Amino acid sequence: MSADFKHVNYSWDDAHAATLDPVARLVYRSNILGDDQRITNTGGGNTSSKIAEKDPLGGANAEVLWVKGSGGDLRTSKRDNFSSLYQDKLIALQSVYGGRADKGLKSAAEDEMVAMYFHTTFNLNPRASSIDTPLHSFLPGKHVDHMHPNAIISIAASANCEKLTQEIFGGSMAYVPWMRPGFELGLAMQEIARRQPDVKAIMMGQHGFISWDDDDKVCYIRTLEFIEKAAAYIDEKYQAKGGDATAFGGQKYQTLPEEQRRATLAGILPWLRGQVSQQKRFIGTVQDDEKILRFVNSADAPRLAELGTSCPDHFLRTKIKPLYVDWNPQVEDAAALKAKLTAGLEQYRKDYASYYNACKHANSPAMRDPNPTVVLIPGLGMIAWGKDKSESRVTAEFYNCAVEVMRGAEAIDKYIALPQQEAFDIEYWLLEEAKLQRMPAEKELARQVVIVIGAGSGIGKETAHRLVKEGAHIVCVDLNKEAAEATAKEITDKHGLGIGVAGSGISGCGPAIGLAANITDRASIRAMLDQVALAYGGFDHICVTAGIFVPSDTSGHIPDDKWALTFAINVSGSYYVADEAAKTWKEQGLKGNLVLTTSANAAVAKKGSLAYDTSKAAANHLVRELAIELSPLVRVNGVAPATVVQGSAMFPRDRVIGSLAKYSIPYSDDEETESLVGKLAQFYADRTLTKAPITPADQAEAYFLLVTNRLSKTTGQVITVDGGLHEAFLR
Structure with missing residues (x-):
């Protein structure tokens, strides 16, 4: 089977899967999907299985939706990262939502539904449910995969997404335009599945895709097949347009030699860290590999960077857009780079404030830090910022994904970004803000x-x-x-x-x-x-x-x-x-x-x-x-x-023995070093007021x-x- 895939990894092991109970099989499927970043990004996507369980109240059979809960990462998820919900109670919530939505309160109803999931919890499972829960519940398949592959998002972020979906996948994949994940989207998918019973996947405009089946292995393979087909289509079009040589409009700037590149970065990074850390300190990650340099050195990088990212998973980490600095590494020096960074940062903060003010609602949270989390510099690469090293690395990963999405979309069509109002409504979603407020306080030396x-x-x-x-x-x-x-x-x-x-x-x-x-x-x-x-x-x-x-x-x-x-x-x-x-x-x-x-x-x-x-x-x-x-x-x-004395490099065994002899402390030459150290430490301790080593x-x-x-x-x-x-x- 592995030979059939070139753009994704096939990792299913029948022998191992056969040893697992149904929930463990879901965890296994999730882990092997998440292990390939071409299938989904860190923390992104979710999976589910509808499993027959014994109801703890009375022992009757119940259909339970096990779905990856809020937060977590598919690659590393365990059983306790999945929420478990009564499927019939989730379906019953449709009438509750409908009553609110019909009164023109759709947005408020979306938020209220998330709190209602607690009323559907099976067996007191404490894992909070994802906002994507309705997508998994309302689709007919027993097993559902919702992934964010770069290849699929390239299609989803194209100007002619619906047309391309039909061209590439025929009738095997339906299309739904952009909707914020939640009840409305789940109901839309339910209707698509009802009207098109032969469809087993849906392209989610500017987001990703979702696929399903009643067999978990078939569901896994189907997920891989859709991604493989999308990637192969993009690769064919990309190569036909000239491949790497013409990517992003062709090369405009040259990469600095590695030694010079690293020296320039080392010289500018502490200053830049100080500039972006005016509200809270950030930890940086530098990326200067071939792929990111191909992008930042390209003719189209300024245009595409300004458009920002498309997939919500991307811009929640990378913000609405990165800071691109139009610096010519061949003719301009580090002083010029610092001057351009200064001007760029000032303009970025103004742009972010304008974006906030244009899109905010009466009840929106206060504006967050207006500094960029991604900085792109021709000749040097990308610098990503986060509250810790892990977050800055994930931010870098997500912008890498965004770059790959742009590459694919431009190869097959024209890349488009998520409208700013839609982006804002996700970035400043009240439920997301509430989650941020519930997070434990940072440790005393965090960000340092x-x-x-x-x-x-x-x-x-x-x-x-x-x-x-x-x-x-x-x-x-x-x-x-x-x-x-x-x-x-x-x-x-x-x-x-x-x-x-x-x-x-x-x-x-x-x-x-x-x-x-x-x-x-x-x-x-x-x-x-x-x-x-x-x-x-x-x-x-x-x-x-x-x-x-x-x-x-x-x-x-x-x-x-x-x-x-x-x-x-x-x-x-x-x-x-x-x-x-x-x-x-x-x-x-x-x-x-x-x-x-x-x-x-x-x-x-x-x-x-x-x-x-x-x-x-x-x-x-x-x-x-x-x-x-x-x-x-x-x-x-x-x-x-x-x-x-204890653990000190300045007290090797011979010095310890010398000190013991100097102070006439009894010892034997064959005595264990630990014992010798203890004697000397206690001797010194006895000379102090506290009498403790x-x-x-x-x-x-x-x-x-x-x-x-x-x-x-x-x-x-x-x-x-x-x-x-x-x-x-x-x-």
């Missing part, structure tokens, strides 16, 4: 990017794990790249990579990435910061936990090169990081935090740690100096730990506190986390 330097082990690793729990995106940086990537992997394994297309090509670009940097080398620091810009669009805070301890030799001296290395890492490195980051913070214009690591030893002189102690004393004052230099945009504070988690809590707004008026301070070392009390 934190760079943790020294994240490969010890305090840095613990800090990375602490901050990501509060919603932060974490850049794990270490001299040892493998250690940084390992920490990032621990985070993504626990919290997931999110969904959507790959970003700028940086591995594992989800809530955490691992990068290498040598903080004694400015070029290495700048390269790392540029990679962060390409991954997320910019950054908000930096925690420097990297450090080095070189003990004096047996004569009490430390070699000159070790003295220099100690100061290079513990003092100069923090300064270089701050100085390079300051350039980005200034460009971005968003408030941030810098947290450096000093030590209790900065205030307490100890034998055998001359270089370390004096370097940490210098770091203490560096905190104060940088607080002045970087104000008012950036707050600078420090964390001063006492000796942290100091852990990396204790330090991480201080870093968390200082990068949040909980101490928003605190800068130039060093917080001690030393268990109460009275020798280090302020003097």
